[in-house]
Amino acid sequence: MSDTKDARSMTLSRRALLSACGVAPALLAASAFAAPPKVSQASVGFLDAPRGDKQCGNCRLFRTPSSCLDVQGPIGEHCSCRIWLPNLA
Template identity: 40%
Template sequence: MNDKTKNSDALSRRRLLRTGAYAVGAAAMIGVAATAADAQVAKKASHASAGYQETPNAGKSCGSCRQFQPPSSCLTVESPISGNGWCRLYAKKA
């Protein structure tokens, strides 16, 4: 083996290791970002912060909201939710 071939192999391994390190770092950052996004989505608003009340408001009720999931759940507000209730996060079903 001559010196030129030996240097070429070393450079190739170095480049491979460097690229691998970048790939592992990028994958770790993507994992952290995905975990943070999931945590934000999973957290629901409390009854108090959403202004939830057990009675309808001006004909609007949880039962006609797109976030409501019968019988007593909501995508954005903590359970339990009444179909006759209402909150500030109300979004009419299409």
């Protein structure tokens, strides 16, 4: 009877392993598309004023009305920082 119990536990273990193998690639793929964490305003030299024509309102990373894809916190259109990118649109 001990052999039957061992065989059954091995079957369950194989089943669990195969199940986990099916889920693991999906979890890895999902994490690859997760957004990177935002950085602090201080770390990018954030200013409450534009730097010439480089201002958040015309940056590719800015999202109306007051956010940035890469920088934490509220962001005004007339602010600026060192990671400004020209808006291609």
